[in-house]
Amino acid sequence: MSHRQGILEALDEAGTAVSGQALASRFGISRAAVWKHIEALEAAGYEIERARSKGYRLVSSPDRLSAEALSGLLAGRRLGSNVVVLDVTRSTNSDALALGREGAPEGSVVLAEAQTGGRGRLGRQWESARGVNLYLSLLLRPPIVPAAAPQLSLVAGVAVAETLAAEGIACRIKWPNDVVLGGEDDASGTGSVPLRKIAGILTEIEAEADRVSFVVVGIGVNVNSTGEHFSAALAGRATSFLLETGRRLDRTALAARLLSRMEGAYEAFLTQGFGALASRWRALSVLEGRTVEVGGVGGQGQDVSRGTCIGIDSDGALLLEIAPGRVRRVLAGDVTVQGGYD
């Protein structure tokens, strides 16, 4: 153990202030050296109170993701059987896909403090500020056809939104799987409060034409980020748990709660199909009754559908009433809400 780690543990064990002289004697170093270690610990995010007469007191530790703590919280569960926590990586989804190719078991999870090439849906960037948010990718091996993969994305959306709701924040889902706040009618009654995204999901699959080999569900949650963590492009469009509530969350504990909830939802999906989750998803949907436009992103041609959102079906397809009595199923696309938010 380094002197720095030793000093940290001594402060943590003491619980009260420890004098610089006591620390210097204990580790056989000068008081100036102790002071340098204290400075370094502060730079790493530890909050340390300095009182001239009493010495140093550890006030708080930085929020660091801990593979050991997360594994402990998820002991015996199917999801979280194998936890990898990285400091910085390009993309946790890419890492989990690589694990999938290597044959890693279902329930393997990759988390990172930061991503240098975080990805969102449709090849978009996912901003991944360091040390404040969750970037979590989960490896699953469900016996499904590729056509059912979007349902798994919706299942994850339910787990994320319900987990955040349980922390006291009334978020909802914008189809297919943005987790958002806002969208309610505004005070003037003439429009809606703009949507602010708090979490997103990127599901990637490797499959034969008619059988999935494995799925990686990537979940990004803005937890403790503040305004300065977002680029100008996201200003007003992204939010975080801290920004909405003024409270910080321990990310490791949040990851454990999210994975536990995901496990329950995933098992319902496997045994009963998406239909078992559809009513929970609908209860969270922010689009119901809204007039929306969906730009095609897959399929032949680049159709745009416009209509009133009347829900999703038991396969997870968005149902749009495009004319009185005429309903179109939309399998994939980007949703824009007419005359309202976004």
Add this chain to the structure above:
Amino acid sequence: MSHRQGILEALDEAGTAVSGQALASRFGISRAAVWKHIEALEAAGYEIERARSKGYRLVSSPDRLSAEALSGLLAGRRLGSNVVVLDVTRSTNSDALALGREGAPEGSVVLAEAQTGGRGRLGRQWESARGVNLYLSLLLRPPIVPAAAPQLSLVAGVAVAETLAAEGIACRIKWPNDVVLGGEDDASGTGSVPLRKIAGILTEIEAEADRVSFVVVGIGVNVNSTGEHFSAALAGRATSFLLETGRRLDRTALAARLLSRMEGAYEAFLTQGFGALASRWRALSVLEGRTVEVGGVGGQGQDVSRGTCIGIDSDGALLLEIAPGRVRRVLAGDVTVQGGYD
């Protein structure tokens, strides 16, 4: 150029017999050395006639896949823009998937003389004898949803079956994409001639939940293999072009014809959807009107459907009449024909 290559080219250019002394003088080696090179060329599959008075004459060259020849045959085409020919590889599909991840362009093709871990559908092995058959994997980047990937597998089935048919062999398709001979009523009228598989297709995809990143269509065709190339497990169930017709095909030329036909079918699929190919597929189907059982391989549960095959729909799903007037769509599965072949 090595002496061996030089001797080969000299024989090829001459067209007639060349004396050992002439070859020895030309390359500045002994006649014994010439004789050793001739032996080595014979071992590599070249047929060389030896006439004491005249010397050596090149009778035939072994059938080797040639990237250069294939590229030349496909110049200016979309499929075959980038051809890789390997001697031995684990799996051309795995190689093409790796190319896809590295950003290789649509139309890249990987072929191999032999595969050590050739794969078929549902994790099965694909026997890959050396130097006699086609093992070809094609990288595509279609703007489709994962649910449409099985359609692409059917498109490839049409291209393979039509290409072989154009060579004079009446093969058909067993849903989803085995290319087979047999299946007609047998002479006694009480059953059907067993199916013999001549080609198979393994389509693999990497995708987001609602958008395909790329597709690899792997095509294995038994071209010039003979009985001794098949394991006991395949006896009576597999066949080849040579076994059926007594004729050998040049594999490079066959690959070029197959890729050209695939290109036409693929472009019809991209511009008009699978519906444009469905009638060609149906004309080749061996299952129409047969009573079949389909074991589920995807989806929740492992249902088995039994009924009379009445075709496929415009999405490529198999349509089974499971009771009078009741039709079930089957998206994926393994088909067994009742009271008949297979």
